[in-house]
Amino acid sequence: MKVTITDHEDISVVEVSGDIDSKTAPEFEKNARLATDKSQKIAIDLTAVGFMSSAGLRVLLMVYRNIKGQNGKVVLVGVSEDIQDVMSTTGFINFFTIVDKLDEALVILKQD
Amino acid sequence: MATDIRIDYYPTHEQQGIKFRRGHVLPFGATMVPNGINFSIYSSEAIDCTLVLFERGEAQPFAEIRFPEEFRTGNVYSMIVFDLDYERLEYGYRMDGPFKPEEGHRFDKSIILSDPYAKAIGGRDSWLATPNWDNIYPYRSRLVFEDFDWETDHPLETPIEDLVIYEMHVRGFTQHPSSKVKNPGTFAAIRSKIAYLKELGINCVELMPIYEFDEWENSKENPVTGGLIVNFWGYSTVNFFSPKAGYAATGKFGMQVDELKTLVKELHKNGIEVMLDVVFNHTAEGDHRGHTISFRGIDNKTYYMLTPEGYYFNFSGTGNTLNCNNPVVRNMVLDCLRYWAADYHIDGFRFDLAAILGRDQNGAPLSNPPLLESLAYDPILAKCKLVAEAWDAGGLYQVGSFPAYGRWAEWNGKYRDSIRKFLKGDEGLIGELAQCIQGWPDLYHYRGPTASINFISCHDGFTLYDLFAYNEKHNEANGENNNDGGNDNHSWNCGVEGETDDAFINQLRHKQIKNALSILMVSQGVPMILSGDEVGVTKSGNNNTYCHDNELNWMDWGLLEKNADIYYFAQRITRFRRAHPVLRSRTHFQHRDYVGSGYPDISFHGTQAWHADFSASSRCLAFMLDGAHAKSGTIEDDSVYVAMNSYWDALYYELPILPNGRSWYLAVNTDMPTGQDIYDIGKEPKLDDQGRFLVGGRATVILIGK
Numbered sequence: 001m002k003v004t005i006t007d008h009e010d011i012s013v014v015e016v017s018g019d020i021d022s023k024t025a026p027e028f029e030k031n032a033r034l035a036t037d038k039s040q041k042i043a044i045d046l047t048a049v050g051f052m053s054s055a056g057l058r059v060l061l062m063v064y065r066n067i068k069g070q071n072g073k074v075v076l077v078g079v080s081e082d083i084q085d086v087m088s089t090t091g092f093i094n095f096f097t098i099v100d101k102l103d104e105a106l107v108i109l110k111q112d
Numbered sequence: 113m114a115t116d117i118r119i120d121y122y123p124t125h126e127q128q129g130i131k132f133r134r135g136h137v138l139p140f141g142a143t144m145v146p147n148g149i150n151f152s153i154y155s156s157e158a159i160d161c162t163l164v165l166f167e168r169g170e171a172q173p174f175a176e177i178r179f180p181e182e183f184r185t186g187n188v189y190s191m192i193v194f195d196l197d198y199e200r201l202e203y204g205y206r207m208d209g210p211f212k213p214e215e216g217h218r219f220d221k222s223i224i225l226s227d228p229y230a231k232a233i234g235g236r237d238s239w240l241a242t243p244n245w246d247n248i249y250p251y252r253s254r255l256v257f258e259d260f261d262w263e264t265d266h267p268l269e270t271p272i273e274d275l276v277i278y279e280m281h282v283r284g285f286t287q288h289p290s291s292k293v294k295n296p297g298t299f300a301a302i303r304s305k306i307a308y309l310k311e312l313g314i315n316c317v318e319l320m321p322i323y324e325f326d327e328w329e330n331s332k333e334n335p336v337t338g339g340l341i342v343n344f345w346g347y348s349t350v351n352f353f354s355p356k357a358g359y360a361a362t363g364k365f366g367m368q369v370d371e372l373k374t375l376v377k378e379l380h381k382n383g384i385e386v387m388l389d390v391v392f393n394h395t396a397e398g399d400h401r402g403h404t405i406s407f408r409g410i411d412n413k414t415y416y417m418l419t420p421e422g423y424y425f426n427f428s429g430t431g432n433t434l435n436c437n438n439p440v441v442r443n444m445v446l447d448c449l450r451y452w453a454a455d456y457h458i459d460g461f462r463f464d465l466a467a468i469l470g471r472d473q474n475g476a477p478l479s480n481p482p483l484l485e486s487l488a489y490d491p492i493l494a495k496c497k498l499v500a501e502a503w504d505a506g507g508l509y510q511v512g513s514f515p516a517y518g519r520w521a522e523w524n525g526k527y528r529d530s531i532r533k534f535l536k537g538d539e540g541l542i543g544e545l546a547q548c549i550q551g552w553p554d555l556y557h558y559r560g561p562t563a564s565i566n567f568i569s570c571h572d573g574f575t576l577y578d579l580f581a582y583n584e585k586h587n588e589a590n591g592e593n594n595n596d597g598g599n600d601n602h603s604w605n606c607g608v609e610g611e612t613d614d615a616f617i618n619q620l621r622h623k624q625i626k627n628a629l630s631i632l633m634v635s636q637g638v639p640m641i642l643s644g645d646e647v648g649v650t651k652s653g654n655n656n657t658y659c660h661d662n663e664l665n666w667m668d669w670g671l672l673e674k675n676a677d678i679y680y681f682a683q684r685i686t687r688f689r690r691a692h693p694v695l696r697s698r699t700h701f702q703h704r705d706y707v708g709s710g711y712p713d714i715s716f717h718g719t720q721a722w723h724a725d726f727s728a729s730s731r732c733l734a735f736m737l738d739g740a741h742a743k744s745g746t747i748e749d750d751s752v753y754v755a756m757n758s759y760w761d762a763l764y765y766e767l768p769i770l771p772n773g774r775s776w777y778l779a780v781n782t783d784m785p786t787g788q789d790i791y792d793i794g795k796e797p798k799l800d801d802q803g804r805f806l807v808g809g810r811a812t813v814i815l816i817g818k
Contacts, residue, residue, distance in 0.1 A: 022199035054367050055199045058257060065261075089300040089361045091374030095261070 003031040011109045012039035013102065017048035020056030029059045036063060040072025043105040047078030057092050064095045073097075075105040121146050123194050130165075130175050134183050135190030140447070141229030141353070142255050144198060149255065152190040153205055153227060154440060155411045157217055160208035161189040164224050166252065168200045168234065168366075173224075173249075176206070199366070202234055202252035203227065207410055213400065213422040216413035226406040227253040228415075228444060232354045232369060233324040239283065239297060239358035240327055240342065240661065251326070251350050251405055256369045258455060265377045267459045268385050269495050270315060272521065273562045273696045275385065276633075276686050277640035278314040279570055281345065281665060282322060282359045285643055288666035295361035299368070299375040306382050312646055313686030316385040318462055320571055321346035322372070324354040326396060327661070336589040337662070344665055345571065345658040347464060348396040348430065350405060352448045376457050385459035387497060388452065392436060392445050393468040393504065394428035402431055414440050417475055425475050427468050429505030436469045442483045445469075450492040460497025462523070467504040470515055477508055481515055488517035499523065499565055512555035516563065521638065524552060524564040529602055531568050532579065535627055536604035537758050537810070540728045545756065546716060549735060551636035553700045560699050564637035568628045569645055572598075573655045576645035579603045580624040581610060586653035589660065597656030610653060622648070623810060626681050626782040626789060627756075630812040633689040634754050636697050646682035647671035677786035684790040688779060688814070691793045694742035694749040709740035710771050711751075721766040731758040736768055739817065751817035757807045764804045770817040776802055777816050783808030 001018035012035040020028050035042055042063060046052070060076070067074050076098045079087070087093035099105050123131035135150045136143075143150045151163055161184075165175045179189040204226055209219030226233065230253030235243065243250060286305060287297035293304045302317075309317065325346040334341050346356065357363030360371040376386050395415075397408045400423055407415035417425040417433040424432040435441050452458045463469060470481035487493060502514040502522040514522050530544040547554055551561020569576045574585075583605045587594045606620045625648060632639045644667040651657050657664045672679050689695050701714040716724035717734040724733055734755040742749035753776065755765045762783075767776055777796035782789055791797065796816060799805065807813050 022197045053199060054257060054365065054370070058259065061259075061261065086362055086365060086367065089295065089298075089374070090367050090370035091377065092370070 001027065003028055005031060005035050007039070008106055010039060011041040011043060011106060012036075013043045013045060015045040015048075019051040020049055020059070021051065021053040022055040025053070025055035025059050028056065029062065032059055032063045036066045040067060040070045041109040042067055042072065042074045043077055043102060043109060044074065045077040045102055046080070046083070049083070050080065052083050052086075057087065057090070061092060061095060073109060075099060075108050077102050077105045118146070121148070121192070125180070127177055128175050130177060131194040132177060133192050135192045137185050137188045137190045139229075140188075141227060141231065142203060142253065144255065145192060148192045148194040149196050149198070149201070150190065150192045151203070152188060153229075153410070154188050155207055155209070156187045156414055156440075157411060158207040158209040158219065160221075162206040162221075163191060163193070164204045164206060164249070165193070165196070166202040166204075166249065168202055171248070198255050198257070202249075202254055204249050204253055205410070216418050216422050218404065218408050218412040220404060220409055223404050223409050224249040225404070225409045226251045226351060228351070228406055228410065229447070230254060230351055230354055231256040231258075232366065233351045233357065234366070236324070236326055236328075237357045237363045237366070243328060251324070254366065260370060260373045262373075262377060262457065265380050265457055267453070267457050267495060268380055268383065269459075270385055271698070272497055272638055273698050274690070275316045275638050276314045276689060277316045277318050277387065277565070277638065278309065278312070278643055279318045279320065279389075279640055280643040281320045281571065282356075283344070283661070284665040285667055287661075288663065288668050290669035291667070292669070297359070298361040299359055299371045300361045303375050303378050306378060306384070309384060310382055312683055313690060314641070315383055315690075316387055316459070317379065318387040318389060318640065320389050321349070321391050321464075322356050322359060322388060323352055323391065324350045324356050326350055327358065329396060332591060334589055334660075335591045339662065341591055341659040342661050343659065344661050347391050347658070348394070349391050350396045352392070352444070353451055373456060380457065386457075387460040387462055387499070388458055389462045389464060390449075391464040392434055393465040394430050394432050394434055398431035399424045399426065414438055417471070417473060427471065427475060427504050427506030427508070428465055433468060433471075433475070435473055436483050437472055437478065437481060439482075442486060445483060446486055446490060449487065449496075450490065453493055453496050458496070460499065462499040462501065464501055465504040466500035466514065467502055467508040467510050468506070470510070471508070475506065479515075484515050484520065485517055488519040497521065512552075516559055518559070521563045521565050523570070524555075524566055524637065526555070527552065527564060527566045527635070527637070528568055528570075529600070531628065531631055532602035534731075534756075534758055535624055536602060537731060537760070539731065542724070542726045542730045542733050545733050546724075546726070546735070549631070549635045549754070550701055550714065551697075557700070561636035562638060562698060565640055566632055566635050566637045567640040567642070568632055569642045570640065571642065574601055574603055574653075575642060575649050575651055576625050576628055577621065577648040577650045578653055578655070579628075580606050580621040581650065582653035583609060584653070585655040587656055589654060589664070590656060597654075601655060620810065622675070622678055623782050625678055626685075627810065627812045629682055629685050630754075630780055630782060630814060631756060633685045634695055634752065634814065636695070636701075639689065641682075643667060646679055648675040648678045677789075680786055681790050684792065685780070687793060688790070692742075692749055692752055692816075693747045694737045694739050694752055697743060699744055705738070707740050707745040709738055711736070711738040711740070713738055713741035715768065717753075717755075717765070717768060719763050719765055721768040732756070732763060732765075734765055753815040753817065755805065755807045755813040757809065757811055760809045762806050762808045762811075765807050765813070766804045767802065767815070774817050775799070777818065778813075779816050780812065780814035781808075782813075783811035
């Protein structure tokens with residue numbers, strides 16, 4: 001798994017590629033924390049993520065809670081159908097705005 | 113991160129590259145602590161204990177760590193192990209000690225044992241996926257994340273008398289292809305049927321066992337179809353703290369806990385409570401010939417009631433009996449229920465064969481059973497509904513006498529039998545019928561009507577449809593030569609055994625179902641309906657379908673159309689109950705006027721007003737509830753008059769005169785075709801003849817006075 005963070009004005013984009021499981025989730029979490037420390041508008045791009053375990057979903061939820069506490073906003077990008085299924089079945093999906101492309105996420109985040 | 117860690121959270125020992133230290137004795141089970149996991153397990157007689165650690169799904173453990181003697185406090189072994197992967201870990205124990213069955217000991221250190229306090233079990237992750245039979249550790253203890261975001265959710269605490277309970281099997285509810293849901297047979301699928309449940313008008317689902325069990329237990333070939341017979345119902349617990357993974361679409365990802373919690377949260381959002389059917393009377397380990405999974409190998413003598421020879425008492429009819437009034441086991445049950453109430457927001461519990469919970473360690477009934485008392489007075493369970501199935505397979509029958517401590521309600525088996533007999537037309541039942549509709553004051557004089565969970569059908573026995581389609585049980589497919597299942601069904605096939613094209617018989621069957629639903633919904637106490645009865649499901653006359661993972665147990669959603677009249681009626685009769693508080697009293701009737709309305713709270717009638725015929729040959733009873741006495745006179749409701757006729761011909765019932773210029777309106781007449789058999793609230797037509805009403809043969813009429 002690889003994580004890169006890029007800034008688009010006041011928006012932080014966290015781009016992940018590879019699988020997020022209990023082995024890689026701590027690395028994802030560390031990077032997500034870095035992003036939330038400096039920005040309240042976060043896009044998490046999961047287009048290149050094939051599998052996400054419970055530990056990965058929990059990192060997403062932690063980011064959401066953190067950002068919500070700062071009155072910010074999180075948008076998820078390119079979440080695969082399989083991952084969306086699991087998120088929906090386990091209730092995680094209710095917390096997130098999900099879009100297909102990064103451009104859409106940037107538009108949404110800029111509105112606020 | 114290191115700054116978050118306490119000074120004492122550093123390893124002191126190392127073995128096979130695994131770092132560990134002395135643990136905390138409480139809580140029992142495996143608990144996440146900073147940088148590690150605390151393991152704690154009790155055994156009164158083990159002489160040695162080893163923690164066995166697996167990477168998820170691996171055939172062999174990656175480590176086995178013997179508890180150093182100094183890690184044992186009293187009879188509890190505890191240890192913190194560092195740097196384990198919470199999500200990928202599976203753990204178990206080996207317990208060494210004597211194998212002396214005659215003294216009650218069955219230790220065997222060659223077996224890896226599941227933790228009684230595990231919060232999830234791996235091994236049966238997808239329903240009926242073929243297991244690896246050579247697995248050295250088939251039911252694997254796992255940890256779960258306990259960080260679910262409940263937001264503002266809270267158990268609903270609906271007054272028990274306001275509940276309409278719907279008894280449901282998680283898989284049976286949506287597994288049939290006609291349910292047209294994604295992920296059929298799962299917790300998630302129930303979520304997608306919440307709109308249906310709301311439309312039906314129920315406000316509590318009672319889930320048949322969802323604690324982890326093994327559907328493969330006692331599996332064999334079906335003698336009729338050649339298919340597989342399995343443990344479908346799940347009354348055979350492998351672990352009391354773990355939800356059944358095979359009931360979760362995400363069980364294969366180990367996320368059953370999140371999926372179930374999400375279901376509970378959604379049901380709550382829609383005003384529907386969740387009650388669990390819990391099985392604390394026995395476990396899946398069976399008798400002395402059964403598998404050792406957990407309890408037997410950890411502390412046989414503590415967990416089970418044993419005969420003086422060291423065999424298992426069998427008050428459950430399933431091989432063994434959990435030793436519930438041993439203080440250690442009692443605490444486990446209490447810990448378990450607290451966990452479900454606090455962590456899963458469960459609203460109530462129905463205890464399978466609960467009479468066993470009142471037996472002492474030798475099986476004798478206790479007058480003041482500590483477990484039942486503890487549950488009744490527990491601060492965490494204080495708002496939970498506690499419902500007993502107040503009998504057991506050992507012959508202890510406590511309907512009406514279950515130790516209640518002002519809390520416990522009971523499945524009222526007498527209600528079921530009396531109403532069935534009345535509906536089939538037996539004589540001599542008017543007295544019992546009068547008790548049924550009042551919440552059986554003779555049985556529950558001091559406890560009030562809310563002690564009575566009223567039902568006419570449940571998972572055990574005929575469905576409501578089969579009650580009027582079969583005289584005899586037809587259990588051949590169970591592979592026990594039709595010897596299993598009860599014989600006292602009090603059923604009547606209406607003229608032909610099983611399915612028929614005879615329109616008259618089919619019409620009568622539908623009418624009888626509507627009669628049953630009507631009486632159930634106007635009875636004081638708490639009504640419970642069996643899932644599927646609202647659309648007339650059949651189990652083809654099988655009254656003990658515990659072992660069938662097929663159409664016998666899968667609700668056929670096509671019946672919504674085929675039996676549209678029953679469904680139409682069921683949706684409205686539940687609403688009728690919920691619209692009329694006079695039907696839902698918390699206290700017994702006093703048979704007098706204590707609010708000055710001029711009429712008593714309840715009065716009995718018959719074909720003549722004010723003259724009920726309680727004689728042996730009578731099949732008629734009517735009663736009137738005075739609306740001014742609703743909820744002990746605290747709420748103003750319409751008056752409700754109900755005429756029940758189990759005689760085969762129509763009879764005129766003289767109506768009591770209403771005071772203050774009020775009139776009778778027709779709410780229900782089961783003798784009429786659909787559309788005229790039940791009216792929506794507020795749409796009830798006024799009777800032309802306010803003096804009498806012709807009640808059809810085998811029909812029920814409900815009027816409201818306003």
